[in-house]
Amino acid sequence: MAQTDGLIRVEVVTPARAVLDIKAKDVVLPGVNGELDVMPGHLALLTDLGVGRMIVRGGPEGERSFVIDGGFAEIVNDTLTVLTESCEGIDEIDIEHAQQMLERAQAELKDLEELSKSEVVAEDVMALHRKQIERSRARILHCLLYTSDAA
Numbered sequence: 001m002a003q004t005d006g007l008i009r010v011e012v013v014t015p016a017r018a019v020l021d022i023k024a025k026d027v028v029l030p031g032v033n034g035e036l037d038v039m040p041g042h043l044a045l046l047t048d049l050g051v052g053r054m055i056v057r058g059g060p061e062g063e064r065s066f067v068i069d070g071g072f073a074e075i076v077n078d079t080l081t082v083l084t085e086s087c088e089g090i091d092e093i094d095i096e097h098a099q100q101m102l103e104r105a106q107a108e109l110k111d112l113e114e115l116s117k118s119e120v121v122a123e124d125v126m127a128l129h130r131k132q133i134e135r136s137r138a139r140i141l142h143c144l145l146y147t148s149d150a151a
Helices: 095-115 123-146
Strands: 008-013 018-024 026-031 034-038 045-059 062-076 079-083 087-089
Touching (some): 008 026, 008 045, 026 062
Antiparallel strands (some): 026 034, 045 062
8 A cells, every 4th residue: 555645665675674664845866778767656667677776855964875796776655675786875986996896897707807817717606706896896886976075
């Protein structure tokens, strides 16, 4: 049954923990084909998510931004449930650590590409490193764009 308070319940869950369980007026998600804006009264939906910025508006802390690592979103009866590999508040990102992770993933991918010239390297191993590069780039980009103390 849909809520009648003009808010949606927002639940974000990762394999490690429940990250968020609040009510909000509006949530913007990074869909695989563009952004998806979820407001009260949204039709039921199950969709894939991309790596990117999730914005929660009208919650107890005003507007908050997170970087999520793809996954799925389900909207039913004014409840949005996000299942993702990781979710990190943009204001909590350690940009130096993210830069180190990016550099390490890029170096490892380069090494694997060189190795693949003489040996068989499983494509899923290469894909895993490409995914880590995508995650690190998203964390760095969103941190630089949406925090005032990223410098």
